[in-house]
Amino acid sequence: MTLSSWLTFFLASWAISFSPGAGAISAMSSGLKYGFARGYWNTVGLISGILFQFVVVGVGLGAVLAASELAFAIVKYLGVAYLIYLGWRQFRTDAAPVSVDTGNPADVSVRALVLRGFLVNASNPKGTVFLLAVVPQFIDPAHALTPQYAAIAGTLAFTDLVAMAVYTLLAARVLRLLRSPRHIRWMNRVFGSLFIAAGLFLATFRRAS
Secondary structure, three states, rough: OOOOHHEEEEEHHHHHHOOOHHHHHHHHHHHHHHHHHHHHHHHHHHHHHHHHHHHHOOOOHHHHHOOOHHHHHHHHHHHHHHHHHHHHHHHOOOOOOOOOOOOOOOOOHHHHHHHHHHHHHHHHHHHHHHHHHHHOOOOOOOOOOOHHHHHHHHHHHHHHHHHHHHHHHHHHHHHHHOOOHHHHHHHHHHHHHHHHHHHHHHHOOOOOO
16 A cells, blocks of 8 residues: 555544544444443444454455445344334433443443444444445555555544544533533433434445445
8 A cells, every 4th residue: 555545544533533434423322321431432442343344345344345235234234223222221221310421331331332333333324335346446555465454443433432432522512511411311312313214224235336
């Protein structure tokens, strides 16, 4: 990969990372409920999910997934079911105010937040199809592939860390304004609806023929 190719991908990565999607919804809902310091662990899971997608594509399983209608459908509907499940839980969650400064560690463990983020990205076949379509454009087959895949994965992970930090922080700041149970219940329903909408949108996604 040439320097100019990497710079092009680096610029594109910012648009990719900041584009609205299930990851952004997950980051904002975590920031809303747990504040920035604790909610940002969800981003660790989101990045792990992205790296998992890179491994899937890098070892060739992504091509199998994209070519197999059954495998693609299984992964897709697992992702759909998980997003709708997250939406339903968020929709029905309690309306107790959350402290931005101290958080409520008893509500959720760090492991649970990381796992949630991982499953949101790892179970989304759109990510695999996207990587299969985009990554080869920046790969030079005349050179070793592993360092190039590592550079692309690291670049996208970095921009995602920044983008999800922004989303998480913005949602966490909203917590300072949410002292009324009615307001918090309304925000939970909004984010729950967004998760469900993301799941339904994923259900309409089709693999390339």
